[in-house]
Amino acid sequence: MGKHPSLMFKETGEAADAVARLLAREKPVFAEIGRLIGQRRPSVVTVAARGSSDHAVSFFKYLFEITAGIPVASIGPSVVSVYRATLNVPNGLHVTVSQSGASPDIIAVQEEAKRGGATTLAVVNVEDSPLAHAADVVLPIHAGEEKSVAATKSFIASAAALAALTQAATGEAALTGGLTQLPEMLRRVCEADCADALPMLSDAQSLYTAGRGPGFAIALEAALKAKETAKLHAEAFSLAELMHGPMQLVERGFPILAFLQEDEALSASTAALDKLKALGAGVVCFSSRAGGDTVTVPSTGYAKLDPLVAIAAYYRLIERLARERGLDPDTPERLRKVTETM
Template structure:
């Protein structure tokens, strides 16, 4: 690890340029996918992914369902790779999201989806991978080599790519405009002071991350990064679900990292955070709006559905700093490898 910067931080910092390149270079692929939908819109879209890539697929699920009104279902890779079950996806569209495109289980699931009648789309960073070679359409993340075990720029690129797909299919001007502003908004996160939030997480032994809609997907990714880099036990919940059984664990000082964009769920989210604060929770809200707690104000793309992705870049810097402060190497988390090949 560098004396000054980890690979994780260096790669996260590349995200604005990666997203700008991706959105420009892959426009013909976005157009191709939009034509595919226009020629025969499926009644359901399916996805398959693992780890951080699955969180990107979850972001896509919420954004696509909100924008296009078509259900998006995640199919477990083991359905094909372990259980050998056939899939009936005639006329369907199947997206596989992967940084490496090398894990045998997602390759097997994509093959099963194709044999079941679906058009397969690989959203992948390695375009000569088994996944990409087998797919009908390849959407290249254009993220370049990612050496740190913890995925950062490839995750942000995956969400941006799937958001580009959504914008192309949905034809929503506000989403197109927000994507145009995304690289600039990501770049504008430089210099945001995370010191107060860092103290909260450094002193934590366990925490919740939370959000709703696309922000819930970002909460899932945030919880994973807390575990795999800083060794912090973290669980992700919808803020609505957190109001049920999980609230039992909220005691004075319990940390809750909340992704609270200015979208249709904002008012309900703020009310939930106020209730949690009354129970003694220490909240770390990420928002374009001022909120109580160790608030991290982030730039906006102009679309609250996309803004959680901007918050995530700030969170990556935050958790990387906490990890180093704990004496861990964020590039070499214990027990983990960069490419995990599951079956």
């Protein structure tokens, strides 16, 4: 690979400005969503997405369920697009997250959710898209054009949009403060030093990514990026689940990348990692809690948002690993930017 930064590298650095634009420009939409949830009081929020957008939805699921106490149910797109099921969601809220807003399967789910009685919200990067045109409410993420196949700034902006939706629904002051700090922390984290993690990964054939709560959602995204950019097999697990069957594969030197936010799950997560280290695993944590095996990331002041900061540091790590392996992280040979599925 050449010496010039990849598009993935540059676009990761643009995430901070994207989030700042989103939070500044879409205040009226967030207020509208807050009113809708307050009026409708849905017993469940349904969601549909694929790929990185689905990982943003997983992040939202943890954050929303923890703070709002309302369950979030992910609808498999094939339930409607292939199996032709009907959805009964009277008085519900259905959220679709898509960068392109063009995949037929998630459009079909949105249409069926609307027929089933839900108000539909499209979180999109392309406002002039079929998904956006058909939605009741549109929330643009303002990430701008993303040329790399690897979604970076669009993933972070989508997850930030869903975090702001959560704040609008709950009015939680601490989350408001964290969102205010998020763009600046995303700028700072681009200077994080990930070099110590590279030797562990350079010859790896497989790895685990792990976390709890919002950190697990980010681990899902990290595993996908390892596969699509560095051709490195990766599986994501909750650290609770990793203590079961998956632990059987952990041998000396087996790489584990963990996303640890300093919240209620920290002590249990740390205990699980100590057990894995005792088995010989090579562990690197992405956390605002400094340590010898940690890529230290700045905190927003709201711990459950901090995994969004950590993923930006990870993107820089996996981009560098891909380039060192002689790969172009922007153009994986078997993938393309927009995937339309049924």
